[in-house]
Amino acid sequence: FLYRHIHSQHHRLVVPYAIGALYNHPLEGLLLDTLGGALSFLVSGMTARTTVIFFCFAVIKTVDDHSELWLPGNIFHLFFQNNTAYHDVHHQLKGLKYNYSQPFFSICDRLLGTHMSYQ
Secondary structure (H helix, E strand, O other): OHHHHOHHHHHHOOOOOHHHHHOOOHHHHHHHHHHHHHHHHHHHOOOHHHHHHHHHHHHHHHHHHOOOOOOOOOHHHHHOOOOHHHHHHHHOHHHOOOOOOOOOOOHHHHHHOOOOOOO
């Protein structure tokens, strides 16, 4: 139900592009971005400044994951396995049920059997 009526709007982008990273259903934006962000701020104990820095970093990483650009020296590709190519698989029809981990750690995909290699 949630995928079909809410998150599927984001997956209308079979070929992701940078600004499309934030192309979400309004309810998804409210629940995940606004309420999820507020809850993580309260639970983590981060200062307001650290929270702003972290969320800015997360948004930049999310936009990069949807950019389809694999540029040499991209710092995100050096430190994170779930990079642009990894997330592209998730947006392809064959990969729709794989590579959910975004924006940082792919360990959950490996543990839950939803990892699909992009190579």
